[in-house]
Amino acid sequence: xxxxxxxxxxxxxxxxxxxxxxxxxxxxxxxxxxxxxxxxxxxxxxxxxxxxxxxxxxxxxxxxxxxxxxxxxxxxxxxxxxxxxxxxxxxxxxxxxxxxxxxxxxxxxxxxxxxxxxxxxxxxxxxxxxxxxxxxxxxxxxxxxxxxxxxxxxxxxxxxxxxxxxxxxxxxxxxxxxxxxxxxxxxxxxxxxxxxxxxxxxxxxxxxxxxxxxxxxxxxxxxxxxxxxxxxxxxxxxxxxxxxxxxxxxxxxxxxxxxxxxxxxxxxxxxxxxxxxxxxxxxxxxxxxxxxxxxxxxxxxxxxxxxxxxxxxxxxxxxxxxxxxxxxxxxxxxxxxxxxxxxxxxxxxxxxxxxxxxxxxxxxxxxxxxxxxxxxxxxxxxxxxxxxxxxxxxxxxxxxxxxxxxxxxxxxxxxxxxxxxxxxxxxxxxxxxxxxxxxxxxxxxxxxxxxxxxxxxxxxxxxxxxxxxxxxxxxxxxxxxxxxxxxxxxxxxxxxxxxxxxxxxxxxxxxxxxxxxxxxxxxxxxxxxxxxxxxxxxxxxxxxxxxxxxxxxxx
Numbered sequence: 001x002x003x004x005x006x007x008x009x010x011x012x013x014x015x016x017x018x019x020x021x022x023x024x025x026x027x028x029x030x031x032x033x034x035x036x037x038x039x040x041x042x043x044x045x046x047x048x049x050x051x052x053x054x055x056x057x058x059x060x061x062x063x064x065x066x067x068x069x070x071x072x073x074x075x076x077x078x079x080x081x082x083x084x085x086x087x088x089x090x091x092x093x094x095x096x097x098x099x100x101x102x103x104x105x106x107x108x109x110x111x112x113x114x115x116x117x118x119x120x121x122x123x124x125x126x127x128x129x130x131x132x133x134x135x136x137x138x139x140x141x142x143x144x145x146x147x148x149x150x151x152x153x154x155x156x157x158x159x160x161x162x163x164x165x166x167x168x169x170x171x172x173x174x175x176x177x178x179x180x181x182x183x184x185x186x187x188x189x190x191x192x193x194x195x196x197x198x199x200x201x202x203x204x205x206x207x208x209x210x211x212x213x214x215x216x217x218x219x220x221x222x223x224x225x226x227x228x229x230x231x232x233x234x235x236x237x238x239x240x241x242x243x244x245x246x247x248x249x250x251x252x253x254x255x256x257x258x259x260x261x262x263x264x265x266x267x268x269x270x271x272x273x274x275x276x277x278x279x280x281x282x283x284x285x286x287x288x289x290x291x292x293x294x295x296x297x298x299x300x301x302x303x304x305x306x307x308x309x310x311x312x313x314x315x316x317x318x319x320x321x322x323x324x325x326x327x328x329x330x331x332x333x334x335x336x337x338x339x340x341x342x343x344x345x346x347x348x349x350x351x352x353x354x355x356x357x358x359x360x361x362x363x364x365x366x367x368x369x370x371x372x373x374x375x376x377x378x379x380x381x382x383x384x385x386x387x388x389x390x391x392x393x394x395x396x397x398x399x400x401x402x403x404x405x406x407x408x409x410x411x412x413x414x415x416x417x418x419x420x421x422x423x424x425x426x427x428x429x430x431x432x433x434x435x436x437x438x439x440x441x442x443x444x445x446x447x448x449x450x451x452x453x454x455x456x457x458x459x460x461x462x463x464x465x466x467x468x469x470x471x472x473x474x475x476x477x478x479x480x481x482x483x484x485x486x487x488x489x490x491x492x493x494x495x496x497x498x499x500x501x502x503x504x505x506x507x508x509x510x511x512x513x514x515x516x517x518x519x520x521x522x523x524x525x526x527x528x529x530x531x532x533x534x535x536x537x538x539x540x541x542x543x544x545x546x547x548x549x550x551x552x553x554x555x
Contacts, residue, residue: 010145017066021046021071022071029100045443051083062392074101074162085158130159141175152182154299192312197324220244222321226328231333238278247386296313366390373456412443420447424449425449425450446514448504454473454474454524
C-alpha cells in the first residue's frame with residue numbers, strides 16, 4: 001500500500017470518524033488517500049483558518065471522550081493550529097495534529113530556508129505528549145499506534161505527527177495494528193486506602209476537591225457514592241465541571257466559587273481526587289486547603305507535587321474510590337446547616353443574564369461551549385452542569401475565540417444533541433469565518449454573542465490596575481445579524497432580555513446554524529462588575545444587568 005493509504009487505514013482502525021483541516025501543497029497526497037480510502041468512514045470538515053481545526057478537534061474530543069484529529073500543512077498551517085494544541089495540552093484533551101512535509105532529502109537543510117519551513121519537533125515538543133516524524137513507510141503503523149497509546153495512557157493530551165511527502169507517496173506491505181485501548185486499571189495499595197480511610201474517620205467536616213481525571217477514568221459514579229457516604233461537599237476544578245451533577249445537594253461547583261471558598265474555610269480535611277492544582281484552580285497556589293490533605297491520583301508524580309500531602313494513594317481512580325467507599329464511615333450530616341446558609345447567601349447576589357435561560361432551555365445532555373468573556377467567567381459558578389462533557393471552556397490556556405469552533409466540533413460529535421455557543425464579541429470575531437464551515441456542512445450550532453463593543457475583562461483590569469487608564473479595549477464590530485444572514489444563517493438581535501429564552505428556543509428549532517446577538521454596549525460597567533476576579537468581595541454586587549429596556553427584537 002501507499003504510505004498515505006496506510007495512514008488512513010491506521011486512523012480507521014483507531015476509530016477515527018472525522019478530520020478537521022485544510023489541504024495544501026505538502027499534504028495533498030494525504031488528502032488524496034483520505035478521499036480514496038476514507039470515503040464513507042472518515043468525514044472531513046474544511047476550516048477557513050487552521051486555528052479552528054484543532055479547536056474543533058478539541059470540542060469533538062471533550063464532548064465525546066474520543067480523539068479529535070486535525071490535518072494541516074507544516075509551518076504556517078501547523079503554527080496556526082498550535083493554539084489548539086496548547087489548549088489541549090494544558091487541559092488534558094486527546095487531540096492529534098497531522099501535517100505533511102517536504103521530501104525527506106531536504107531534512108538536512110536549514111528549516112528557515114524551506115518552503116513552509118519550521119522545525120516542528122522543537123516547536124511542538126513542549127506542548128505534546130508525543131511528537132514524531134515518520135521517517136519510512138514501514139514506520140507508519142507503529143508511530144500511529146504509539147501516538148494513540150500516548151493519548152490513552154494516564155491523563156490524555158495532544159500528539160503531533162509529521163509525514164514527509166516521499167513517505168506518503170512511497171509503498172510497502174504492512175500490518176495495520178488493532179485499536180489501542182486504555183491500559184488495564186492498576187489497583188491501589190489496600191493498606192494505603194485503609195490508612196486514608198482512618199484519617200477520614202477522624203474528620204468531622206471533610207471536603208472533596210475533584211479534578212478532570214475522575215472523568216477520564218470513568219469514576220464519577222464512584223465519586224458520587226463516596227461523597228454521599230461521607231456526606232461531604234464536592235468542589236471541582238474548572239475542567240471537571242459535571243463530575244458530580246451540579247444540582248446535587250453536595251455540589252459546590254468550581255473551586256473558585258463563593259460556595260467552595262466558604263466551605264473550605266469550614267472544612268477540617270481535604271480529599272483531592274485526580275486534581276492537578278493548576279494556577280487558576282488555586283488562585284496561583286494561594287488557596288489554603290484544609291489539612292490534613294489526602295490525595296488520590298493515577299500519576300505518582302502528582303502526589304504532593306504542588307501542595308504538601310499528608311496521605312497519598314496511587315492507583316486507578318475508579319477502583320480506589322470504590323475501595324475507599326467500603327472503608328470509610330457514614331458521614332454525620334454536620335455539613336447541611338452550613339451549606340444551606342451558604343446557598344441562601346449565594347442566591348441573593350444579582351442575577352447574571354443569559355445563563356439561567358440557557359440552562360432552562362438546554363436538556364441535561366445539551367452542550368454549552370463558553371468563550372472567555374464577562375458572562376462566561378460567571379458560568380463556572382452560576383451555570384449548573386449535569387453531565388460530564390457537556391460544558392466546554394478553555395480552562396487553563398484560556399484561548400480567546402475557543403468557543404465557536406469547539407461548539408462546531410461538539411455538534412459533529414453529537415448531531416442529535418442541542419449545542420449552544422456563548423461568546424463575547426471579541427472571541428466570536430476571532431473565529432467568525434467558521435460560520436462558512438457551519439453552513440457548508442449544516443452544523444446547526446446556536447451562537448449567542450454578547451456584544452458590548454469591548455474586551456470587557458481586559459478593560460476592567462486596565463481600569464483597576466492602571467489608575468483608570470485604558471488602551472485599545474473598545475471594539476468596532478460589523479452588524480452581526482446581517483453578517484450571519486449573509487451566510488444564510490438564522491439570525492436574531494434582541495435587546496429586551498425577557499425575550500431571550502423564547503428566541504433561543506426558536507433558534508434551536510430553526511434547523512440551521514443560528515446567531516443571536518445580545519447588544520450590551522451601554523452595560524459595560526455592569527458586566528465588568530460581575531467579573532469575580534476583578535473584585536475582592538466574595539459575591540458580585542453589580543445591579544441586575546438583565547434590567548429591561550425598550551422592547552426591540554429584529555429578525
